[in-house]
Amino acid sequence: MDDVRFSVDLVADVVQMWSQPFMVNAFRAGTIVAVLSALTGWLVVLRRQTFVAHTLSAVGFPGAAGATLLGAGALTGYFGFCLAAAVVIALLGGRGAGRHGHESALVGTVQGFLLACGFLFVALYKGFLNGTSALLFGSFLGITGGQVTVLAVLAVLVLALLAVAGRPLLFASTDAETARVAGVPVRALDLGFLLVLGATVAAVASITGALLVFALLVLPAATAHRITARPARGLALSVLFGLVAVWSALTATYYSPYPLGFWLTSIAFAGFVTAAGGRAGLDRRHRGGRLVTVFPRDGLPGSRRTAP
Amino acid sequence: MSALATMFSHAYLREAFLAGTFVALAAGLVGYLLVLRAQVFTADALSHVSFTGAFAALALGLDLRVGLFATTVLVGLGMAAAGRRAKPDDVVIGGAFAWVLGLGVLLLTLYTTRRSAGNGAASVTVLFGSVFGIGHGRAVAAAAIGLGVCLLLAIVARPLIFASLDETVAAVRGVPVRLLGFGFLALTAVAAAEATQVVGSLLILGLVAAPAGAAARLVGNPYRALPLSGALAVLSVWAGLTIAYLVPVLPPSFAILAVATGLLVAALLTGRLRRRSRRRSLAPGTDRVPAVRGG
């Protein structure tokens, strides 16, 4: 890897990069994961479940470490633990998990304890210290064709589910009470979405590592939310940003001595900051300077916004 | 039993208990206020930032603690300034936190390539703590800073609780709400940097959230729940360190977190039992309505 140089000829660069089978697999897996996480992430941001997403990703670490300890492979561990944790969170806290102080204490404790379990597994599996970093912060080396197939099957499954349940899910996410009266099975959708989220987080974690899932799951989606309020366009933009982030991060990692986690988070966060800054500027220009106090839906008084 | 009797003859255990006690007390007190203010996510982000701070210091060849305290306090104040009324948005916190963690990975790479020696252990130490190797000087410093955080919190606790429960009313009554928000996040940042040295940056959240969650379930009165939360955190650390000493295969951070989680689960169960018995004692038609909390 030390002898490769990024040249001005982009085509030659890409051809050179893709001559390595591990890079091809990394791009395939990255593309699948980017699409999947962008769509799920858009709903996560809408539903304000970022904290739950974060917890699920932390759960992936003991899962992967435990599975490695048992010799079952990290991907199995990611999926097993993330899906199990999604069910537990759904049963314990339901939709609001993380929104209120007491519930977030519960979710936070679960998260801390699971990371501690991961640490225990790592300590038990003595020769594993260097692998820890890959489980936590991601690695694009050594993604096998079999893993790519697993990810592809999962992505097709999740996309089909989202296509079927998309509209009722959107309804339940914006306005649960009205949706229930209109005949939408809100509770079942909440549980179903948490399962989809668990599966997505597991898929993302296999690329970004357990701790950097946020970069791919939430940031492209949040960027899209800042740019447009239209659902269809938002989803499309979210996918676009996810793909750009993954592709450019993989390329940058290949041609530089710095790790994937750094590039991915930096690119995704830079996009988000640009969009958020642009949105704030636009909003300020559109409205007068009048501040009003509103009561946001989490019931905490005192947040402020500018009146239209 | 004999192992327990000779426990404190080991210097490393005495140091671990000294540092652990005050760090836990600070984490428990800060944690309860975080739960009350619904800012647990902020503490989570801060704890992860401490990882990057530690590696920034290591990569620059400085004392690890300099990096810890400097970055957590700076990021804490930055988040307070960025958020509306010192209560930042979830996506902003999460995004910034992921990016800072990404920087940490970069610094880790720089540090490892520069020292070119097997430094996988350094990352594990920062991430998951190593209180048994804390050393005398660091233990005393950690205890002193922990005590300082507790004293400062004791001073501002009352207006802070008022501001947390009803910000607008508190502001009208002359409580400097915004200043308290800043100050509290700064104290949280110091407590997070402290706790990193005991349980490691990834596990801080457990030590901060679990005792606080348990205290909040057990006691409604915030003035009683606050010290209870601190006491439960200290209890977790004492029990955890003892267990880790008796069962050497368990890392101390894991044992501490396991005890803290156990306490929260016990508190949840007693709360549920109490509610059920109260409901049964209520005959239908009486005027009292049982206070049903949470969903």
Added chain:
Amino acid sequence: MTADPAAHFGRLPATVIEVRDAAVELGGRRVWHDVRVDVAAGEFAAILGPNGVGKSTLLKAMLGLQPLAAGQIRVLATSPARARRAIGYLPQRRSFDASTRIRGVDLIRLGVDGHRWGLPLPGRPARQRKQRIAELVELVGAGRYAHRPVGTLSGGEQQRILIAQALARRPRILLLDEPLDSLDLPNQAAIAALVGRIGRDQGVAVVMVAHDVNPIVAHLDRVVYLGPAGSVVGAPEQVLDSASLTALYGTPVEVLRTAGGRTVVVGVPDSPVGHDHQPVGG
């Protein structure tokens, strides 16, 4: 007096909601009992009363979301749960958070087809849906701001969007839970007039939970007053009278009629009856 009512009205309005001797218990406490109300198509009824007497609970009972301890509620001659598809419902809420980045038209659209599974297909249904959304935006007069993110709209604008959403499936009944709460006076009057007009023009029965009767009194056909001491149901001019309200609240309440024929209720305590209410400040 013996005349056939049908002959008198020309056509007897169809009763869409029948509440018969209904009672509800919450946590072992009976919140209200022996409530009897009929609401006919096109009528505008208000559920009034102090905080904590179970106004929203009555609305939930009409939706079949709150089981009754006694009595019966029939909606459109069937059970409330079965009639729910023909009800437009506006739950009690505070406003949407400023960071909610979904447009007003998207919310309205969810009212039209948000309960359907699968992807929306292009073609005739899509065109009909688009037209329906445009009609709804027009109906509530939200054309100016329906394409803006709902989090950036004012309380009154959000309320209009939500009313349009509730009307999306051409309901025969509209149940509104405190839609005037936290609006300023001109917006309260405007929303009340809007709801009254929609009810009359489209033959929709409207039941609105309200805290304050004054903004809606001109549009009302029927009033349900829930009080801690019991409930009173009737036409506004019967119920809104000083003697009966004073008896209901247990504190002096005056009903004034202005020269222009408007009714104003004065002295209704805002605090929950039965609690000590200490005035704050001067």
